Every structure is written in C-alpha cells, then in structure tokens.
Amino acid sequence: DFEGKTDDKIKTMELVEELRSKRADLQATLLLDAFNKDRAAIPQPIPPPQMATLPAPPPPDARTQELINEKLSKAEALGEQGMVEEAQKALEEAEALKKLAAARQEPVPDPSKYSVADVRITDQKLRLCDICGAFLSVYDK
The missing domain is CATH 1.20.5 (Single alpha-helices involved in coiled-coils or other helix-helix interfaces)
Structure with missing residues (x-):
C-alpha cells in the first residue's frame, strides 16, 4: 500500500x-x-565440389547431321511458302534428331554412384499443412 x-x-x-x-x-x-x-x-549441406568445365559434346555423326540440315531447310522452305504448321513440324523433327543424337553420345548415369550426401530429402523438419496438404517448415508460422 x-x-x-x-x-x-x-x-x-x-x-x-x-x-x-x-x-x-x-x-x-x-x-x-x-x-x-x-x-x-x-x-549442413556439403558444398558441391568445384566442377571442371566439361568439353562440348561432339557433333552428331555425319548422317544424323545431314538429316537435321534437311529438316531445317525443309522447314525454312515451308515457312517461306506460308505453311507454318508444316514448318513447325519439320523444326520439331530436327530438334528431336538433335536430342536423339545427344542421347546416344551421353553415357547412362549409374544410380549406384549416388550417395546419401547427394540425396538430401530430410534436411529440414517438415509438417503437413492442414488446409492445402503442402509440406511446410516447422519454423514457419
């Protein structure tokens, strides 16, 4: 008091x-x-090793390159004639040939070479959102 x-x-x-x-x-x-x-x-995530610059992939073999050039010239000719859809298809075929040639030259990765350090799925403590079902950090409000 x-x-x-x-x-x-x-x-x-x-x-x-x-x-x-x-x-x-x-x-x-x-x-x-x-x-x-x-x-x-x-x-803590392991910092990635310094990557050396990779050499440019070798160009596709002569036959594949010839097919790609034919498709590109065909697309150009069709475009000049006003046939846009056909030209678009020819361009898509040329791109597919380029990807196919690149896929043939790249070795298939061996999944057994991956380590636990490469795959970090559980680095964070997550919780499930009651409303939308998304994964949220436990530290988020």
Missing part, C-alpha cells in the same frame, strides 16, 4: 520495469541459445 508515498511508488515502478526488462533480455538470450542449438543439430 503506497497511499501518499509517491516517491516509494515511483521507485517500486522503476524497479518493476527494470526487472521486466532483465527478464525479457534473459528470455531472448535463452530463446536464441535454444534456436542456435537446434540449428546446430540440423545437418
């Missing part, structure tokens, strides 16, 4: 405010420590 004791009331309010400030600082420090501890427990 501080009835009529204004000075004591002011000192007590200042003390209460100081204690609240100290408590807030302590809570922030504890929360930050807990966050850093939790963050340290999350495995």
